[in-house]
Amino acid sequence: MGINRRDFLKLAGLLGLGGKAAFELVLPGEVEAAVAKTEAAGTRWALVVDMRKLTDKVAARCIEACHTLHNVPNFQEPPDPKLALSEDLKNRWQIKWIWTDIYEHAFVGFEQDHKWEKLQGMNFLLLCNHCDNPPCVRVCPTKATYRRPDGIVMMDMHRCIGCRFCMAGCPYAARSFNWRDPRPYIARINPDYPTREIGVVEKCLLCEERLALGQQPACVEASGGALIFGNLNDAGSPVRAALRAHYTIRRKPHLGTNPQVYYIV
Amino acid sequence: MLENAFVGTRRYFTLLAVLATLSAVGFLVYLKQLTFGLGITGMSRDVSWGFYIAQFTYLVGVAASAVMVVLPYYLHDYKAFGRVTILGEFLAVAAVSMCLLFIIVDLGRPDRLLNVIKYPTPNSVLFWDMIVLNGYLFLNIVCGWLVLEAERNQVPPPKWLKPLILLSIPWAPSIHTVTAFLYAGLPGRGYWLTAIMAPRFLSSAFASGPALLILLALLVRRYTKFDPGREQIQTLAKIVTYAILVNVFFFFCELFTVFYSRIPEHMDHFYYLFYGLQGKGWLVPWMWFSIVGMCIAALLMVSPRIRQNETTLALTCGLIVITTYIDKGLGLISGGFVPNPLHQVNEYIPTLPEIVITLGVWATGFLILTILYKVAVSVKEEIRA
Numbered sequence: 001m002g003i004n005r006r007d008f009l010k011l012a013g014l015l016g017l018g019g020k021a022a023f024e025l026v027l028p029g030e031v032e033a034a035v036a037k038t039e040a041a042g043t044r045w046a047l048v049v050d051m052r053k054l055t056d057k058v059a060a061r062c063i064e065a066c067h068t069l070h071n072v073p074n075f076q077e078p079p080d081p082k083l084a085l086s087e088d089l090k091n092r093w094q095i096k097w098i099w100t101d102i103y104e105h106a107f108v109g110f111e112q113d114h115k116w117e118k119l120q121g122m123n124f125l126l127l128c129n130h131c132d133n134p135p136c137v138r139v140c141p142t143k144a145t146y147r148r149p150d151g152i153v154m155m156d157m158h159r160c161i162g163c164r165f166c167m168a169g170c171p172y173a174a175r176s177f178n179w180r181d182p183r184p185y186i187a188r189i190n191p192d193y194p195t196r197e198i199g200v201v202e203k204c205l206l207c208e209e210r211l212a213l214g215q216q217p218a219c220v221e222a223s224g225g226a227l228i229f230g231n232l233n234d235a236g237s238p239v240r241a242a243l244r245a246h247y248t249i250r251r252k253p254h255l256g257t258n259p260q261v262y263y264i265v
Numbered sequence: 266m267l268e269n270a271f272v273g274t275r276r277y278f279t280l281l282a283v284l285a286t287l288s289a290v291g292f293l294v295y296l297k298q299l300t301f302g303l304g305i306t307g308m309s310r311d312v313s314w315g316f317y318i319a320q321f322t323y324l325v326g327v328a329a330s331a332v333m334v335v336l337p338y339y340l341h342d343y344k345a346f347g348r349v350t351i352l353g354e355f356l357a358v359a360a361v362s363m364c365l366l367f368i369i370v371d372l373g374r375p376d377r378l379l380n381v382i383k384y385p386t387p388n389s390v391l392f393w394d395m396i397v398l399n400g401y402l403f404l405n406i407v408c409g410w411l412v413l414e415a416e417r418n419q420v421p422p423p424k425w426l427k428p429l430i431l432l433s434i435p436w437a438p439s440i441h442t443v444t445a446f447l448y449a450g451l452p453g454r455g456y457w458l459t460a461i462m463a464p465r466f467l468s469s470a471f472a473s474g475p476a477l478l479i480l481l482a483l484l485v486r487r488y489t490k491f492d493p494g495r496e497q498i499q500t501l502a503k504i505v506t507y508a509i510l511v512n513v514f515f516f517f518c519e520l521f522t523v524f525y526s527r528i529p530e531h532m533d534h535f536y537y538l539f540y541g542l543q544g545k546g547w548l549v550p551w552m553w554f555s556i557v558g559m560c561i562a563a564l565l566m567v568s569p570r571i572r573q574n575e576t577t578l579a580l581t582c583g584l585i586v587i588t589t590y591i592d593k594g595l596g597l598i599s600g601g602f603v604p605n606p607l608h609q610v611n612e613y614i615p616t617l618p619e620i621v622i623t624l625g626v627w628a629t630g631f632l633i634l635t636i637l638y639k640v641a642v643s644v645k646e647e648i649r650a
Contacts, residue, residue, distance in 0.1 A: 091611060092309035105607040109530055135452050141391035142380040161380050162303075162373015165391055167313040171453020173606045177313060177373065179304035198302035199373025255452040 043150040044232040045206060046260040047217075048242045049125050053226035059100045059125050065222035066098045066204070071195045073185035083184055095176040097204040098127040098219055107251060119265065125227075127219070128153060128174040128204040129251060129259030136166035136175065145201075151232075151260060152206045162199040171255055175203045232260070266414055269643035270636045276488070277639060284632040291625010294618045295370060303373055305618045312602040312613035314371070316594075316623050321367035323473075323593045324360045324630075325444045326466060328401065330474020331357035332437030333504050335408075339430055348645075349497045352485070353478060354409030355637035357437075361402040363630035370622055390446045397440045404433040409637075417644045441466045448601060456534035456601040459522070465515045466593075472508035473589040475501045476582035483579055485638065491645040495575075502578055506566040509585055513563050516556065533608070538600045543610040548599060555591035558584055 066072070075085055075093050085093070104111065106124040134153050136145050144159040145166050167175045178196050189195060193209070196202055207217035215221070220229040230237035239262075242248075248262040298305050308315040334353035337343035369375050386392050408430050415422035445463035452458070479501050482493040523531045536542050538552045562584040571577040604610050615623075 089304075092307075093304060094310045101607055105609060108606065108608045139389050139391070139451070141386050141389040141395075142377075142384045143386050144380070159377070159380055159384065160374065161377045163368075163371070163391060164313040164373070165389070165447075167310075168448075168454065168602075169451050171451075171606050173311070176310055178302065179308070180302040201373075252453070257452065 042233065044260075045130065045151050045211070046230065046232040046239045046262065047127075047130075047206075047220070048228040048239050048248065048262045048264060050226050050228065050242070050246075050264045051122070051124065052264065054123075054125055054223070055226075056100070056123055058223055058226050059123060061222045061224075062125060062219035062227065063096075063098050063100070065218040066207075067096075068188070069190060069193060069207075069218045070097060071182075071186050071190055071193055072097055073182035074187065075185055078185050079187040080184070093179045095178070095182065095202065097176075097202070098125065100125055107249070109252060109254070110249065124263065125219075126172070126174070126251075127261065128206070129172055129257065129261045130206055132258035132260065133256060135169040135171065135255075135257060139165040139169040141165065148208075152208055152211075153203075154205060154208065155202060157194070157196055157200045157202060160200040162201065164201060166201055171252055171257065172259070175201050177201050266410075266417060266640055266644060269640045273639060277635075280635055281632065284628045284635065287628035288625050288632060291622050291628065294621045295625065297618065298370070298622065299375075303371075305616060307614050307616045307619060309611060309613065311605040311609070311611040312599060314598050314602070315613055316598075316615040316619050317367045317371040319594045319598045320623060320626070321364050321371070322444055322466075322597060323590055324363045324367070325398070325441050326470030326589075326593065327474045327477060328357040328360035328364065328405075329437045329441040329467070329470045330478070331405065332434055333471055333475050334478070334501070335430070335437070336434050337500070340434065343500075345494065345496050345500065349478070349482065349493050349501075351409055351413050351641045352482060352493065352638070354405045355641055356474075356478060356481065356634065357405045358402060358409065358637060359630045359634035361398055361405070361440075362633050363626055364398055365402070366626045366629060367623075370626060390443060390450065394440075394443050394447060397436065397443050401433070401436050401440050404429055404436060408433055413641055413644055417647065419648070438467055441470050448597075453606045454601050455528070455530035455532075458531070459519060461515055461519055465512065465519070468508050468512035468515055469589045469593060470508075472505050472512050473586050475505045475508070476585040476589075479505070479582045480579060480586070481638075483575065485642060489642045489646065490649070491642045498575070498578070499573065502566070502572045502582075505582065505585065506563075506572065509559065509563045509566060512589070513560055516559075533604055534600045537603050537610065538596055542604060545610045545612050547612060547614065548595060551591050552596050555588045555596065558588040559592070562588060 067074070072095055075090050075095070078084055100123040103119040103122045103124060106126055112119060130151050130153050132151065134145075134147055137147050137153060140146075141163060142159050142161055144156045144161070145153060146156070147153050162177070164177055167177060178198050178200055181198050183189070183195055186195065207215070207219075210217060216229055217227075220227040228238050228242045230239035232239055234240065242264065243262060246264040248264050250259045250262055253259065294305075306315060306317075331353035334346050334350050338346035338350050369378065372378060381392060381395055408426060411426055412422045412430075442463045445466040448454070448457035449459060449462040479498055482498055482501070486492045520535070523535055533542060537546060538548055539556075540546065541549050562581050565571045565577070565581045566585075571581060599613050603612060
């Protein structure tokens, strides 16, 4: 008599946390994936970046919109010239939720030969991929970072102990750490959004605070159509339409993280 | 027994004073880190773990290696090691204490440390690391202390202790295995993503730990009336020999897979460490010294003449401690983070405050070690007299 997958999972549940953990070590994400099936009817946010429309200027607008809204410090050009940093520190302390980098960096392991020279040096807009199977969530020892049912990989900055295991876990370098007090480097503090303290990790949260109000993420709004946002579980959503109509690529899909930011190239 | 820690020679108290001072200086700089943030270290967005986590990793190995004296004595009834088990166990206590301190100084928010217990998360390897490290610390304090006390009173140790001692044997490799799993399960880090990481950790631990123990045993013999024994040291030397040979073998297994498969994500980290990448590579001479030195030490240890001469043995053990330290303490963490997941090379160089804090933790560990060894040696001297 065999045991089906469902029964096995139930059994693993009965064995308690230890059982779950043992299972997790062997098949990371499988438990979540099996449970998540019941959520398929709900919302699953995703983002499509249309590289045909994403000029450097548009990308800069998106970054500006996000970083000013979310009180992301600017170590490159501090508001007070007296706070100017050495090149080394500018680089080391960097905090970025959304940024650009060239194809060769964004798509490591997905190199194309010279016939794709159009892609070489092209600036891609990068951010947290809000993976379906996020390694950062798997490694966090306090559940300070967790995956919401709608797919957003969240951060609880009041629970984070600053161990930075998630930064080691993320294969997209989407996470930043507050190596120092960020506040002096925020040009104009937005009182509607918290600033961070020393010693916690932060990243893009897909504007969950705006989604709660029925608004689009700030970068999408600022992109003038280069960024398409919507519910992947809704066949009529703009993201589904874009994915149907175009060939898209994702960053490092071979790692099994199932990233949810798609690029039309 | 503890009263033995409060009496001693001038040299003993001078050593304690030096270690306490270093520890205090480290603590003062740590206060600065607490107020300013981890920005006083050389760590960065790309290399988000550095010197602290590297020391932690190396010292977990030193701690685990206590099993190399405990196992032969309790499982194989190898009587000669009865004299040195306590040295191994107390070395483990000091090493695990340093591990825990290095974790704490590495945290961005040490005030929230207890969140790991308040919100237990079994899918995080760090959760298990906390459990195995604290468990191992407890086991070694209890087993070491009670066996020593029984020895002093010339009675057999309490019966209920035996299961704890036996438990400490598989527990030792578990601490280093779990520590290897911190790294070896991360999808985007080619340097660490290797099944041989835990075996490599163990082989390097079982070489470096007993090598350090040999050096400590020679120091104990030189400066106290207690002789850990020539036979004991020679047996430890054989353990070091096998372990360092296996460690070198594992390293070449790793090299074969990485370079024969030619997968860039795995190769580039080795290129960075051994040749430099995109014009950067301050670790290159260190890494070559480490691997060449390790191979030479392994060959030297094979020769009975060199092993049996305690001077050449001590020198070779010193070389093993240094080369395995460079491999784990410098190469492992930097090599894993450089190049970053976007294939950019941003190097990591520890800063002065970071090094002072690190020295402070080492000094604290050696302070614990000195006190524990003083207690153990006094008891041993007492029995002999």
